[in-house]
Amino acid sequence: MPTIREELAALADPAYRDFQARLVPTVEAGRILGVRTPALRRYARELARRRPDEAHAFVAAHLPHATYDEMNLHAELIGLLARTPEEAFCLLEAFLPHVDNWATCDLIRVGALGRDPDATLERIRSWVAPESPEYVVRFGVTTLMSLFLGDAFEPSQLQLVADIDRPEYYVNMARAWYFSYALIRQGEATLPLFEARPPRLDAWTHNKSLQKARESRRVTPEQRAYLQSLKVRA
Structure with missing residues (x-):
């Protein structure tokens, strides 16, 4: 066999x-x-x-x-x-530290996590902690994006991603991806983060988030122009 x-x-x-x-x-x-x-x-x-x-x-x-x-x-x-969420956490904790690229990371989609949002959010907090490996952080951000920008959204979740201070490209691209979706799906809560001066995000993530949001077909020409006006100098 x-x-x-x-x-x-x-x-x-x-x-x-x-x-x-x-x-x-x-x-x-x-x-x-x-x-x-x-x-x-x-x-x-x-x-x-x-x-x-x-x-x-x-x-x-x-x-x-x-x-x-x-x-x-x-x-x-x-x-x-x-x-169950518990089974998912067990499998994820064993696997995530060994992920070494963005594509494998982004293949992980675990429906069971949505059955206990509170427990999943607490686990996300540990995944995005400063000591976590690069792709564990990326998975935490993409999970927050996929499960918590709808009914489970709370404005405080934005700060979880804003507070991530990492040099890795694939972490910061995930942050920009998250914020671009947040601008579209939870714009009222998210826009102040981009309107604040001085900027609350690093310039690269700030501008990349706006760029990715502007590229969405769900954004009107007026919204696209306003997002463009929020760019900051790198």
Whole structure:
């Protein structure tokens, strides 16, 4: 019986492998098999449904996995296997410290976290803490963005992201991504953060957030012009 790695290798596309190597420069090219995301997701669903024992054994295995694609499979399986927030926290705490690139980080989508917003928000606070690794912080920010900009939003959550003081590009891009969505979905609470002078965010994150919000089709020409007026000097 083939191993999971062998099954993933059979799904790989060499052209996509080369493309992916350029997209995730923090990953050694030799670790990339080249499985396209739709194929990876289909495989993850089949593994979780038809071979659940094997899926659970895979996410319990020693980390990190040898290949980028196995790490991505693990990221997908967390969302498929976690039935409760507690199960999700356990799987995430084991996995997140081993994530070494933005693409694997952004594949993690865990619906179970939405069942206990209070516990999830407390966990996000620990994920974005100063001592957390780069992609743990990024995951905390993207989880806040995906789960807490709707009914669970509170203005104080903006400060969680504003207070992050990190040099890493992929952390600050996540912060800008979060604030761009917040400007669109929770504009009344978010705009004062960008109207404040002196600016409350570093210039790069401030301006990148405005840029990404302006690029949204949900923004009117008038709103786009106003957001443009809020840019600050770098």
